[in-house]
Amino acid sequence: MPVTSETSVLFGNLLTNSLPADCETRNFRRQVSGACYSFVKTTPFPQATLIAWSQALAAQLGLTPERLGRDKFTSIVSGNSMEQGMQSYALCYGGHQFGHWAGQLGDGRAINLGEVNTAAGQHQILQLKGAGPTPYSRTADGLAVLRSSLREYLCSEAMYHLGVPTTRALSLVLTGTGVVRDMFYDGNPKTEPGAIVCRVAPSFLRFGNYEILNARKEFDLLKQLTDFTITRDFPHLGVPGHDTYIAWFNEVCQRTARMIVHWMRVGFVHGVMNTDNMSILGLTIDYGPYGWIENYDPGWTPNTTDSQGKRYRFGQQPQIALWNLVQLANAIFPLINTVEPLEAAIAAYKSTYESQWLRMMQDKLGLESPHHEDATLINQLLSSFRHTETDMTIFFRALAAVDFSLLLQEVPVILQKAWYEKSPNQTSQQATLDWLLLYQKRLQFETRPQVVRTAAMNSQNPCYVLRNYLAQLAIDSAEQGDYSKLHELQKVLQQPYQEQPGHENLAQLRPDWARQRAGCSMLSCSS
Numbered sequence: 460m461p462v463t464s465e466t467s468v469l470f471g472n473l474l475t476n477s478l479p480a481d482c483e484t485r486n487f488r489r490q491v492s493g494a495c496y497s498f499v500k501t502t503p504f505p506q507a508t509l510i511a512w513s514q515a516l517a518a519q520l521g522l523t524p525e526r527l528g529r530d531k532f533t534s535i536v537s538g539n540s541m542e543q544g545m546q547s548y549a550l551c552y553g554g555h556q557f558g559h560w561a562g563q564l565g566d567g568r569a570i571n572l573g574e575v576n577t578a579a580g581q582h583q584i585l586q587l588k589g590a591g592p593t594p595y596s597r598t599a600d601g602l603a604v605l606r607s608s609l610r611e612y613l614c615s616e617a618m619y620h621l622g623v624p625t626t627r628a629l630s631l632v633l634t635g636t637g638v639v640r641d642m643f644y645d646g647n648p649k650t651e652p653g654a655i656v657c658r659v660a661p662s663f664l665r666f667g668n669y670e671i672l673n674a675r676k677e678f679d680l681l682k683q684l685t686d687f688t689i690t691r692d693f694p695h696l697g698v699p700g701h702d703t704y705i706a707w708f709n710e711v712c713q714r715t716a717r718m719i720v721h722w723m724r725v726g727f728v729h730g731v732m733n734t735d736n737m738s739i740l741g742l743t744i745d746y747g748p749y750g751w752i753e754n755y756d757p758g759w760t761p762n763t764t765d766s767q768g769k770r771y772r773f774g775q776q777p778q779i780a781l782w783n784l785v786q787l788a789n790a791i792f793p794l795i796n797t798v799e800p801l802e803a804a805i806a807a808y809k810s811t812y813e814s815q816w817l818r819m820m821q822d823k824l825g826l827e828s829p830h831h832e833d834a835t836l837i838n839q840l841l842s843s844f845r846h847t848e849t850d851m852t853i854f855f856r857a858l859a860a861v862d863f864s865l866l867l868q869e870v871p872v873i874l875q876k877a878w879y880e881k882s883p884n885q886t887s888q889q890a891t892l893d894w895l896l897l898y899q900k901r902l903q904f905e906t907r908p909q910v911v912r913t914a915a916m917n918s919q920n921p922c923y924v925l926r927n928y929l930a931q932l933a934i935d936s937a938e939q940g941d942y943s944k945l946h947e948l949q950k951v952l953q954q955p956y957q958e959q960p961g962h963e964n965l966a967q968l969r970p971d972w973a974r975q976r977a978g979c980s981m982l983s984c985s986s
């Protein structure tokens with residue numbers, strides 16, 4: 460039963476009350492079988508300081524620094540105080556990493572504190588990333604550094620405000636202790652400031668939570684975990700059983716398709732789509748070496764660890780999500796025992812992805828009534844982007860502002876502000892003009908007045924995204940104790956579709972110096 464704590468927030472423990480725990484309660488690295496999680500205590504950080512928090516999310520949870528007092532709030536979100544009703548635990552999961560089964564992974568540096576039952580009747584789990592080692596820490600330290608924590612904090616909130624399904628971030632604290640990292644894996648370790656992000660989601664279960672149980676042939680536990688998932692997070696599907704499992708897998712496929720369409724809409728590259736980083740709720744989870752598309756390139760990945768095969772490149776995300784769904788299908792197969800419904804769900808993923816992607820691109824272009832040649836028009840545009848190294852974000856905002864009663868020859872001049880290639884050759888310029896001509900013709904089938912279409916386009920095409928170099932500039936300042944850039948970005952990214960006077964510098968092309976700088980265009984997994 461949820462208990463009213465002294466914070467007067469209701470904390471519950473549905474997961475730990477429903478599923479079997481690891482019997483071992485000492486905190487040392489090990490394989491954990493016959494259990495879905497291990498109870499574990501957070502490491503105390505008496506010097507923790509709060510440097511940012513999400514006011515709106517805090518209010519939704521009823522956990523605000525104003526109401527609790529800043530010290531109390533900081534102490535909760537840094538893991539220093541356990542409130543009445545909270546139970547801290549780390550989940551056991553496995554996963555396929557870069558296409559290979561990796562065995563047990565688990566919450567190696569994430570510690571869950573149980574869920575808040577919100578005034579709106581939802582449950583939201585608090586999870587501290589970087590709060591100390593757990594049985595799943597393997598050879599690592601259970602900690603996180605400021606640079607990667609700031610990136611996760613800013614990006615998950617930015618994604619939320621962009622309308623992309625995601626886990627959220629309540630707060631960012633400095634632990635007050637140093638963490639040693641060899642950022643480039645080149646034998647030059649450095650001490651960096653440690654930090655903790657308090658993440659928030661209705662569930663942190665991943666495909667890997669189901670995969671590990673299948674790999675261990677713990678089929679009863681697999682059923683228990685699936686029944687729990689359906690009952691807690693998919694209650695509309697009804698009582699768990701054979702048909703409900705199929706409906707559930709279908710819904711996971713559909714939610715995943717929707718998430719990936721959003722990633723492609725805003726130009727987000729996750730960077731590490733291993734199955735342990737795939738949320739069962741179809742939320743973007745585990746912000747590591749992610750990046751934002753600058754010069755449009757479907758082959759781009761920010762993750763240096765993946766620079767050879769580029770498995771997780773921008774343009775391949777839909778196929779990788781599908782591959783990951785197949786791994787989930789394999790994992791839950793013992794609950795269903797027939798292949799056909801699982802195959803049908805995978806096929807439905809493909810067709811949903813394709814139709815939603817087309818609709819999404821039509822929306823980006825302001826095309827309301829579908830036309831049979833739209834797919835061709837869109838693909839032609841995307842290939843013209845490559846010639847001119849087009850910044851997708853700037854392009855779509857600029858396109859929405861174009862007055863098509865102008866001479867078409869003048870339009871490329873307007874669009875040039877989205878080009879990294881400042882002197883494109885004749886063929887490239889011609890490709891843009893050719894496309895504009897088709898687009899202008901296509902607009903004749905549209906009935907909405909231009910102002911309405913422009914507003915509709917601007918509601919789908921963000922003005923502000925967390926450009927890679929902007930995150931890095933905020934990190935550089937924060938490492939010097941200046942959080943103004945972090946706070947400015949957080950504020951502006953709360954209204955990403957709204958042009959905000961005075962913040963034009965956050966909606967411009969990546970400067971040249973950032974093209975090759977580490978942290979801006981390339982990131983390692985070190986975090």
Ligand code: AMP
Binds near residue numbers: 599601
């Ligand atoms: P990721 O690449 O962040 O998805 O992490 C893969 C696995 O490594 C997960 O099981 C993480 O919990 C674990 N992990 C990553 N970094 C650390 C760390 N510093 N300490 C302990 N475990 C970690």
Ligand code: MG
Binds near residue numbers: 735736745
């Ligand atoms: Mg992960």
